[in-house]
Amino acid sequence: MRRFSYIALVLLSSCFAGCEEKIDMDEVYQIGIVPCQRQPQFFGTTGLNIKRSALSTSEKRTKGLVLVQFPENNTDTAGRKTWQHLSWSSFGFMGSITTDENGNVYTIPVPVVNMLDNPVEKQNTIYKVESTTGEMKPFAVLPVNITAETTNPFGLLGIYYDCSAKQLYTCTVAGSTKQKENGIIFAVDATTGKITDKLLGKDAVALCVCGITGEKRLYIGSAVSSDIYSIKLTKAGKFSGNVQKDISLDMLGPRGDDKARRIRFDKNGDMMVYAVEFNYNLTAPTEKQESLYRFRYADEDKKWNFIK
């Protein structure tokens, strides 16, 4: 009987491995490099020049999301304009922004300087801005385990939309302490808002999906160290295999202990890491200076090398 169970288990697991839907290699190499996101439809109704406008959550003295029209050139002082939907400042200060292929925007709350506008209980909610109307609403409330020892002020820290699987990836550090990294990276179905997978024990700020190495992988910029990790993803966007360390920013740049805030890939597949100081506190953003680090993947030795 025990032997039968064992055989069944083997068959089942081999089916899981064997039944996993394969991704076309040409498609894999495009992931994260060829942009798939669309501009939100409501941009056209704002009266701003949409060709030089972008969404921001870091406008000084502006709470929440804001659409910024950038000046045409340095002398165009009147060219800088902003536009805000009434709902965009209702949920406190916001952090990362990501957009899907229909122009829907997803963002997460991140406190700035203090917690007055970002209460702890609202820190684990993903907010969605409808492409057509521009209205912002709570989209998914993610479960967290906050203990009495938790003193860090953050919940969700990064968010990224992967068009290939229509999944949102985000990470909460709400349960993390100096002694224990309790972060959870969630894969969330962008259609339903349901959690499709979880990766436990990693605090991340930067998240990005890319296939440049020949594998569709989620790149994870650690919030605890200067390391960048990655984990393989299935075609459906679930986590597969083990987390591996790919890159360290240790001793790079002016500070030498930067944490990756944002990871993106350029059209050549080079990884661009935008990194800042991060120590799980609410140090004023005016202090924070960002550095850009570029890495290139070397197929021959399967390593990411620092370019500049």
Place this chain on the structure above:
Amino acid sequence: MLRYIAIILFFVAVNSCNNQASTPSDSKTNYASSAVISENDSMLKIPVIEQRMAIIKEALSQEIPVLLLNNADSIQSVAQDVALKDEQFRTNILDPKSKQPFLNEIFNVYNARPQEIPKGYDNKNVYRVEMYNYALNLTTVALVDISSKKIISVNNYPQSQPDININLTDLALQIAVNSPDVIKALGFKPGEKDALMAATKTSLNRTKCERSMHLCVAPTFIKDDKALWAIVDLTDLKLVGVRWTNVGKPETAERISERKLLFDKIMECNCKQVKSIDKIGWKMNYVITSSDGLRISEVYFKNKLIINNAKLVDWHVNYSGTDGFGYSDAVGCPEYSQAAVVAVSEPKISELAEGGGFVLEQSFKSEQWPMACNYNYVQRYEFYTDGRFRVSAASLGRGCGNNGTYRPVSRISFAGNQNNFSEWKSADWQNWNIEQWRLQDAQTIYTPEGYQYKITDATGNGFFVEPGNGQFKDGGRGDNAYVYITKLHADKDEGETDLVTIGPCCNTDYKQGPEKFIEPKPENIQNSQLVFWYVAQLRNDDTKGREYCWAERYLENGVYKTHTYPCFSGPMFIPVNK
């Protein structure tokens, strides 16, 4: 037996946080707690530093105020000479405003690497000259053709540092081996050969001073299976601190930097662990909180409980030039905290210069202070032999403008459940029956001694409250303070535990946060447990000679130092002895 062991272990853990490094006794010891943050702000008095200072002063007095490469050969001399004649290479030699010299030093002159040499130049004739600006933390690199004695190119690299040369290596070593903290940690005075001095970046150079942005290196001393990192600041010529690590494989070896040393030590020894003081009749516990500054608790004087706890809840900073512009800053632990301005040193206990007593002090500092929009706050508790105590706070600037008003929100939870609070009115004390607030202003009436309030227990003993009116000889110019009295509840938390930010930055009236515990229905406070809130209002000033809540950078020997103009505030509590 188990209890006995537990007591010994606790004692060892507490002792290891005493900021006196000694060799950790086993590999399980927490090296963060045995680390030492150097408390000595002045340079060591050793010949190499005296010689170095003399050389710096001499160099800064020259027409081209640059420290040249020591023991340069003839080719290196030509290369650095050509570079220093170039205007572009000299761009950052003087402060453009004051025309005072920055400390610049030629670190290295060597044959340029093949990939750096432009087409058309003979490899053997192209030299790379690297100059470091200590004040700006900037590297300037020139490529020089020594055959034509011409500059090929000049590039500046802000916030970067060249490899240090052998002279600076020796200097760092001398500072390390002569530092009392290093000697104490090792248990002997090391020789220079004890430090790992391989010329690669993986040994001496593998550290940074991320906060000060100074040039730092870490001579490392091996003892048994452990390595002692001594972080040396070559800009200020002093030891930053020391910390042990396990000696492991190079790829897994832990790098100790300024930030790691400071933050880990403070988190381990001052945020996680409650410390105690027992001095001149005063006994208390203290800890740095996540967002309420340095909290004292269980404060006894001559074995009588005086205060349940006291802390600094918030700093509200409002700039009058721009409506609604400012910050509401919490102060506290450097990591995993809701603090916007963090502790970067341990609490200090020192003797009071006047009056007989001691001070418990904690500072909180933004990384780029005193640059604009960066802050430095000090929290100070004073305890006197006669039972008086003072709870004070100061801003050391510099903030985002010269039109700022700082409002520190202090909270003191008094011991005793039969307390009453009264205010001096003309000729007598008038009791407060319900929770309320009051502003100290030009119309305020004080007793002849300068007291405004009184808090007493059922026996009539307690404290007079003397608000700041510029009388405390600490530079304070008066507090213009709001005082709030609220009732302490056993069944609801109104700030006994860590409070998140209590109020916004920019209210200019009594709405600084404590009123939330009064309004809309003030409670009866007679014969109750009482909480005393004090919100001073301190207007900054950058007028020359009148600076207040302010800080200014200046150049001394080519590197930046800071003048501070603190605005201390806070009331004195004087015992009422019936």
